[in-house]
Amino acid sequence: MWILILILIGVILLGLIAGYFYNRNLRKKIEKGELEETPEVKPVDGTCCGQHAVCEKESLLAAVSKQIEYYDDEELDRFKGRSSASYSEEETNEFREIMYTMKEDEVAGWCRSLQLRGIEFPDGLKDELFLIVGERRFH
Numbered sequence: 450m451w452i453l454i455l456i457l458i459g460v461i462l463l464g465l466i467a468g469y470f471y472n473r474n475l476r477k478k479i480e481k482g483e484l485e486e487t488p489e490v491k492p493v494d495g496t497c498c499g500q501h502a503v504c505e506k507e508s509l510l511a512a513v514s515k516q517i518e519y520y521d522d523e524e525l526d527r528f529k530g531r532s533s534a535s536y537s538e539e540e541t542n543e544f545r546e547i548m549y550t551m552k553e554d555e556v557a558g559w560c561r562s563l564q565l566r567g568i569e570f571p572d573g574l575k576d577e578l579f580l581i582v583g584e585r586r587f588h
Contacts (some may be wrong), residue, residue: 517566520559522547525568533569539570548574548581556581 478484505524523541528536536544551559556578570578 495508515565518558518562519564520547520551522554522559522562525563526566528569529567532568533572533575536571536573537572538573541573544571545577553581 475487479486479578487541525547528540548556548559560570560578
């Protein structure tokens with residue numbers, strides 16, 4: 450029992466020390482002119498896009514831009530408003546072909562583009578999407 454209490458106290462102390470050094474580092478950057486003010490804490494959107502591995506990167510991309518970028522996939526706009534479970538195998542293969550012809554680091558941005566355009570990613574491809582994006586960092 451005492452061991453658990455000591456571990457808890459240790460974790461709390463470690464957190465306090467890390468917070469102190471983080472704040473001190475921010476103050477130094479402000480004094481040097483590297484930052485104008487302390488960065489604002491932004492709440493995380495609690496909704497998930499349903500694309501598993503992409504959600505973490507998705508929130509990063511959402512903060513960067515709300516502008517739609519096309520990945521030579523304008524033909525997918527006809528799927529706007531469709532449910533992710535309603536795609537036929539042929540339609541799913543259209544998404545698959547586009548996904549596998551792009552660079553690995555473009556896939557998350559492409560998913561963001563689809564989301565901004567109101568196009569749901571086919572359920573039949575979400576596992577493959579996870580294999581492409583998830584193997585890097587987004588698990």
